[in-house]
Amino acid sequence: MNLKIIFDWFLQLHSLWAILTLSIIFYSILRFFFKAYQNKIFKPLDLRVALFTLIFSHIQFAIGIILYFISPKFKWWGEGIEQIIQNDLYFFYLLKHPTLNILGLLSITIGWSLFKKAKTNYKRFIRLAIFYLFGFLLILLSVPFNNWL
Numbered sequence: 001m002n003l004k005i006i007f008d009w010f011l012q013l014h015s016l017w018a019i020l021t022l023s024i025i026f027y028s029i030l031r032f033f034f035k036a037y038q039n040k041i042f043k044p045l046d047l048r049v050a051l052f053t054l055i056f057s058h059i060q061f062a063i064g065i066i067l068y069f070i071s072p073k074f075k076w077w078g079e080g081i082e083q084i085i086q087n088d089l090y091f092f093y094l095l096k097h098p099t100l101n102i103l104g105l106l107s108i109t110i111g112w113s114l115f116k117k118a119k120t121n122y123k124r125f126i127r128l129a130i131f132y133l134f135g136f137l138l139i140l141l142s143v144p145f146n147n148w149l
Contacts, residue, residue, distance in 0.1 A: 003070060010067045014060075018143070021060040025108070025136045028053040029129055036125035050128050054112050057135070061105050068098060097142045104138035107131050 028049055035046065068074060073093045076084060084090040111131020118124040 032129035042121040100142035104135040107135035
């Protein structure tokens with residue numbers, strides 16, 4: 001099978017999964033902030049929403065890692081780090097985009113980890129909401145909006 005076909009397929013999958021993942025994260029953030037504000041009890045459905053958000057985010061990252069290494073853009077590393085830093089396009093796709101996604105995923109994972117240690121319902125909701133919000137914003141910053149124009 002041609003690597004170009006695999007790359008195109010993974011690129012489409014990455015784009016569609018990103019939309020799905022960002023939607024789920026956004027839904028989770030709204031849900032957790034509203035539940036914290038209303039001082040609701042943390043129910044099994046809330047646990048499942050938080051867990052599915054974590055799982056979808058990790059799947060998005062795994063797809064992105066595969067795409068990163070099979071991408072033709074990965075060959076830009078051969079031009080040296082100085083060229084990558086000086087060229088905005090190279091810098092975005094090789095350094096900025098992956099780094100922001102890693103930090104976003106790390107924030108979501110830390111939120112999940114801290115939520116499990118919380119004793120009160122309010123703390124559970126707030127920890128999930130805040131760390132998922134940070135992760136959402138970092139992932140959103142890594143979206144190449146200039147390609148949409």
